[in-house]
Amino acid sequence: MLELKDISAGYGRINALSGVGLKVDAGRVVALLGANGAGKTTTLNCISRVVALTSGEIHFEGQRVDRLASEDMVARGVCQVPEGREIFARMSVRENLEIGAHLRRDTAVIRQDLDRVCEYFPRLRQRFAQEAGTLSGGEQQMLLIARALMGRPKLLLLDEPSLGLSPLLVEQIFAIIRQLNKEGLTILLVEQNARIALNVSDYAYILENGEIAFEGNSADLVRDDRVRQAYLGA
Amino acid sequence: MDWQLIWLFLQQGVASGLVTGSIYALLAVAIVIIFKTTDAPNFAAGELFMAAAYVALYLLVFLALPFIAVVPLSLGVAFIAAALFYRIVLQKIGSSAAVTVNVVIATLGLSFVLKGAVRKTGVGDVPRSFPSIFGNDTITIGQAVLTLQDIGILALAVVSMTIFFLFFNFTRTGRAMRAVGMNPKAAVLVGINLRRTRMLIWGLSGLLSSLAALLIAPKILMTADMGSVVILGFAAAIIGGFTSLPGAVLGGLIIGIAENLVGLFISSRAISVAPFVAIMLVLVLRPQGLLGGKVAVKKV
Known part of the structure; x- marks a missing residue:
């Protein structure tokens, strides 16, 4: 590939x-x-x-x-999840996710994808309207991965x-990485x-x-x- | 001074202040959107404003085009000129070191070019006045007296700022612009074209300056130095926090009102001092500006 x-x-x-x-x-x-x-x-x-x-x-x-x-x-x-906390701090979590789909025009599918990525990271759903800068480090990392997924990467x-994440959070994140791969993502x-x-x-x-x-x-x-x-x- | 007079002056000062303040607000927004995304102040903002007014004057008086054609044409010219300046000059500079200083020098260069161009073409050699579409009838609100032209300026400024805010906050392109201002690195990684977005922002800033010029031109005497008004746009931006758009608008209105109140209560000769007193007060009491967010503390 x-x-x-x-x-x-x-x-x-x-x-x-x-x-x-x-x-x-x-x-x-x-x-x-x-x-x-x-x-x-x-x-x-x-x-x-x-x-x-x-x-x-x-x-x-x-x-x-x-x-x-x-x-x-x-x-x-080809979507990158950058190192560190490269979020859009003053935008809401929702907008951060939507901007991950910046190049896509399929509005209806984007809305479905918004639900789909929130299934991986239920915590983001709870923080939907919150400014991304107020999220914890772990949540920001989840947001970054979710944002990249909104671009429908291959x-x-x-x-x-x-x-910078606690061992427990690292476990969670890697469990999701495994799951994404199982679903076909390279x-x-x-x-x-x-x-x-x-x-x-x-x-x-x-x-x-x-x-x-x-x-x-x-x-x-x-x-x-x-x-x-x-x-x-x- | 009795209370009745004070009350009258207050009303008049606020009403007239909102009119001029809305122009400062437009200029401040034009300055702030560039500062947020290019990381350098645009010192040619005043001359863009001035040149835009002369473009409109040229179309209207010398070519005798109707108003309905002049407005979109001059807005379009300003948009394209500012966008091209970014595309041709600033993008070249962007690939060299010491970017911010060079950008500032380049914008200063543009300001001299524009001023020179207006002086040399023979349009800007004598002071001129700009025809008004609104009559000179007056309207009384409370006890404040405004001309129809004032009302028109305020209404159009408010409408265009509203359109701008809707665009900036709720469209795909507007969102991309905000993203570039917040985190250019992340913006690139989600597929935003930095150069195109910044070019659009420069164009938009030119358009806003041109709009401010069209609105205020009938009220002032046009000279090649009229761009100095933009100092008040910078003042408005500083009061608002320099990175906040609502702050820029608020700052513009505050300066407009402060000028008019000082003119009425103290002396018309003190007007030009008022904005700077306002800046000092804000910077002393709230260094980050009114809506500039928290003071950035650097972690050591």
């Missing part, structure tokens, strides 16, 4: 990614792991067309997409969904928490200093000594 071929990107003279290649097959959860500053978020932003490539190619559903604008990626069904890019998951990411994913890549250091089936990586030492603290 998605393939990055030897992509490089940087900020000014600093190289953030050099020659990264990865593949996400339809229906799978693929994890992209690595330490802070390894280039995980940059990779997602390259796919979302927010950060420009210096070389390499990105293909989505068989078409080359690395020259497209960011809104074209959303229109094609591929969901998740950036550090566990960041997911590229960026995480620092390697344990939980390897647990939900089918396949994983590990980034070190902007390059892929390891890749393999998640079940195998969990048992890999180098991975265990560096990322699982065992």
Whole structure:
């Protein structure tokens, strides 16, 4: 479904990614792991067309997409759940969700989808009219995922969904990620928490200093000594 | 001064203040929507206002077009000119470093260009007056006397601000504009085209300035320096909190009323000081402006 071929990107003279290649097959959860500053978020932003490539190619559903604008990626069904709390703080929860469907014109279906995403996150329904800035950290993370779902993604890019959340909330969020995948959504998951990411994913890549250091089936990586030492603290 | 006179002055001051205040409010809204989405004040706002008035004057007097054609034409010209300025100049600047400073300099440049253009074309070399569509009959409300023109200005300003607020709050494009102002990064990720949205905002700001110009032009003497009125738009924006649209409107009305009350009660020579006293009072008592939300405290 998605393939990055030897992509490089940087900020000014600093190289953030050099020659990264990865593949996400339809229906799978693929994890992209690595330490802070390894280039995980940059990779997602390259796919979302927010950060420009210096070389390499990105293909989505068989078409080359690395020259497209960011809104074209959303229109094609690649929606990102950004890291941190990138909500529209002064808008209501409802408006935050509706704006996730910004590029869609099917008003009736959008209304159904509003109900559908609230089934995943019943708490958002209770906060519908509230300003999004008043939500708790966990609720904001739910709102971000729900907002991305409103774009009817085929591929969901998740950036550090566990960041800053309590273990209980992390469990909840990942249960929903599993459920979404079971319902057919393809997911590229960026995480620092390697344990939980390897647990939900089918396949994983590990980034070190902007390059892929390891890749393999998640079940195998969990048992890999180098991975265990560096990322699982065992 | 007896109570009756004070009561009369109060009524007259508020009534006239609402009329001029509604113009300041329009200008303040034009300034605030740009500040919120471009992160830089538009220092060409006054000259856009001035140039828009001259475009209308040119169409109306020199080309002798009817009013019904002049209004949409001048609004359209202002919309397109401001949008093009964003598209051609500011977007180029946006890709360089030190963005805010450069944007400010660019808007200053535009203000000189517009002023120069109006002076050089021969339309703006002598003070001119703008014909009015409303008669000079007066209406008495309470004890306040307003001309039909005043009523027309106030009514049209209120109607257009209402339309603007409905557009801004309840349409897809308006929502995208608010989103860009709140969180441009998130806006990009939900598929909003930043450049297009910002260009539309500049256009809309030009349109609002032009509207203010059309409304107020018949009441003032037109010169190439008439854009200095926009200082009061900035003052209104500051009083309102600089990022709040209702605040900008409120600030505009407060300044309009303050000016008129000062003129009636103190001296007409003190009028130009009034807005700045109002700014100082607001900044001392409520630094974030009337509707500017909480003071941002930086976490260390």
